[in-house]
Amino acid sequence: xxxxxxxxxxxxxxxxxxxxxxxxxxxxxxxxxxxxxxxxxxxxxxxxxxxxxxxxxxxxxxxxxxxxxxxxxxxxxxxxxxxxxxxxxxxxxxxxxxxxxxxxxxxxxxxxxxxxxxxxxxxxxxxxxxxxxxxxxxxxxxxxxxxxxxxxxxxxxxxxxxxxxxxxxxxxxxxxxxxxxxxxxxxxxxxxxxxxxxxxxxxxxxxxxxxxxxxxxxxxxxxxxxxxxxxxxxxxxxxxxxxxxxxxxxxxxxxxxxxxxxxxx
Amino acid sequence: xxxxxxxxxxxxxxxxxxxxxxxxxxxxxxxxxxxxxxxxxxxxxxxxxxxxxxxxxxxxxxxxxxxxxxxxxxxxxxxxxxxxxxxxxxxxxxxxxxxxxxxxxxxxxxxxxxxxxxxxxxxxxxxxxxxxxxxxxxxxxxxxxxxxxxxxxxxxxxxxxxxxxxxxxxxxxxxxxxxxxxxxx
Numbered sequence: 001x002x003x004x005x006x007x008x009x010x011x012x013x014x015x016x017x018x019x020x021x022x023x024x025x026x027x028x029x030x031x032x033x034x035x036x037x038x039x040x041x042x043x044x045x046x047x048x049x050x051x052x053x054x055x056x057x058x059x060x061x062x063x064x065x066x067x068x069x070x071x072x073x074x075x076x077x078x079x080x081x082x083x084x085x086x087x088x089x090x091x092x093x094x095x096x097x098x099x100x101x102x103x104x105x106x107x108x109x110x111x112x113x114x115x116x117x118x119x120x121x122x123x124x125x126x127x128x129x130x131x132x133x134x135x136x137x138x139x140x141x142x143x144x145x146x147x148x149x150x151x152x153x154x155x156x157x158x159x160x161x162x163x164x165x166x167x168x169x170x171x172x173x174x175x176x177x178x179x180x181x182x183x184x185x186x187x188x189x190x191x192x193x194x195x196x197x198x199x200x201x202x203x204x205x206x207x208x209x210x211x212x213x214x215x216x217x218x219x220x221x222x223x224x225x226x227x228x229x230x231x232x233x234x235x236x237x238x239x240x241x242x243x244x245x246x247x248x249x250x251x252x253x254x255x256x257x258x259x260x261x262x263x264x265x
Numbered sequence: 266x267x268x269x270x271x272x273x274x275x276x277x278x279x280x281x282x283x284x285x286x287x288x289x290x291x292x293x294x295x296x297x298x299x300x301x302x303x304x305x306x307x308x309x310x311x312x313x314x315x316x317x318x319x320x321x322x323x324x325x326x327x328x329x330x331x332x333x334x335x336x337x338x339x340x341x342x343x344x345x346x347x348x349x350x351x352x353x354x355x356x357x358x359x360x361x362x363x364x365x366x367x368x369x370x371x372x373x374x375x376x377x378x379x380x381x382x383x384x385x386x387x388x389x390x391x392x393x394x395x396x397x398x399x400x401x402x403x404x405x406x407x408x409x410x411x412x413x414x415x416x417x418x419x420x421x422x423x424x425x426x427x428x429x430x431x432x433x434x435x436x437x438x439x440x441x442x443x444x445x446x447x448x449x450x
Binding site for chain 1: 319359360369445447450
């Protein structure tokens with residue numbers, strides 16, 4: 001026969017366990033996991049080489065030929081190092097892209113496509129490295145300018161798209177929390193039979209309207225992710241959506257105050 | 266006469282003191298035998314007591330674990346949906362995300378302007394929330410209503426840190442481009 005003290009002990013342990021689980025889930029609500037920061041694992045140091053180039057250019061003690069040779073050597077070194085830095089840059093971005101976890105198929109496909117594009121850029125850098133050793137001074141200048149233009153056309157839009165995807169995915173937890181919150185409040189208002197109150201109706205309508213704006217802007221931001229030509233549309237839409245979501249929560253605070261005043265004490 | 270004296274001695278006969286003590290203890294330890302009916306009744310009530318205690322513990326655990334379901338079906342538990350502490354926590358998360366997104370927006374705007382040569386403002390140096398320039402592409406061609414723009418007073422505008430998305434790769438990108446620009450000159 002189980003004795004009463006043992007039953008009491010089991011109940012206490014069960015209560016403690018549930019309390020610990022609840023605290024953990026609350027902490028996760030207050031401090032959602034993950035941040036927007038993307039951290040570079042390897043950092044490039046081109047500054048010292050650039051200073052060396054400037055110093056060589058200003059060195060009046062060298063003969064013209066020596067100066068030319070010195071400058072050419074430094075320039076080639078910087079170009080090779082720049083290409084290496086570019087490869088490190090791509091590796092870091094790949095690491096961060098892999099950490100993103102889209103749920104829907106279309107975004108998974110997008111993530112894979114972005115990853116492939118990053119690989120192609122790294123391959124391009126690797127293919128250009130062997131050329132540098134054969135350059136003369138003017139060729140280093142032309143190559144540098146071409147590479148800069150190439151990066152502006154290929155790498156930078158890709159970086160933006162990856163950044164946008166990261167921002168969008170991180171923001172979805174906020175929308176899910178808001179959606180869940182709205183559902184619960186809707187049930188509460190109905191259950192407490194406050195639906196007939198005009199003030200409550202008006203306040204709740206504001207909540208729904210602002211949440212609607214936030215959702216619409218969020219959907220449009222999502223669509224812009226998939227279109228490489230809409231890279232610059234994304235951030236303004238995301239800003240708009242988050243501002244509307246913030247306004248939704250302000251309305252929720254007001255609704256909460258209103259319900260508390262209307263409920264009998 | 267001997268027989269009479271022997272019989273008189275019998276009066277003094279007694280049990281061993283240790284034996285007496287042990288027997289007394291034994292008797293005192295043993296519960297009196299109850300009538301059959303009284304014993305069964307007691308057993309029944311004992312069982313009922315234990316069962317009730319078990320049932321109460323079980324109900325407590327179910328109530329606690331099933332609380333989330335009950336908040337959906339019962340108005341009494343629905344007050345959790347208006348829990349101010351968690352509302353504030355969710356609202357603060359949104360504030361943080363707004364600041365980070367704004368920072369990204371300003372940085373990308375600064376870079377775009379710098380590349381087009383329309384401004385001498387250095388890349389990434391625009392103050393947060395600057396409205397000095399129009400957005401590169403306005404979302405106004407999309408059919409969505411604009412929300413009421415009043416900044417929520419109940420929300421604290423905290424920014425977790427100034428780490429934008431992404432901060433380190435942006436710095437690397439600028440360094441590489443700076444190096445290429447210097448070499449191209």
